[in-house]
Amino acid sequence: MLAEIDYNFGRAFHQLGLHSHAVSHYERVLEMAEKWGGDTSVAKEAAYNLSLIYVTTGAVPLADALYRRWLSI
Structure with a gap:
């Protein structure tokens, strides 16, 4: 649940072009995982x-x- 919230904030910031804010939220999702x-x-x-x-x-x-850590099979 918390990871989804951070992901959604990251996505919103990403779409607005606020990359530094998006990065911090996306990184939090990965830290939680x-x-x-x-x-x-x-x-x-x-x-x-x-x-x-x-x-x-x-x-x-x-x-x-x-890519190597999260996106490879």
Whole structure:
């Protein structure tokens, strides 16, 4: 539930172009997923959206780390 709230805030900030705020909310979703010992229902979506921000801002190595941890099979 809390992860979904943070994801929704991250998504809203992302759509408004407020990347620094979006990043903090998406990162919180991923921290909760790590803490709870697995993926939350929105962890993969948060990781994907966060990777989009990283790629568009030039932080490709950070995006690559997200791909490897959260988005690979």
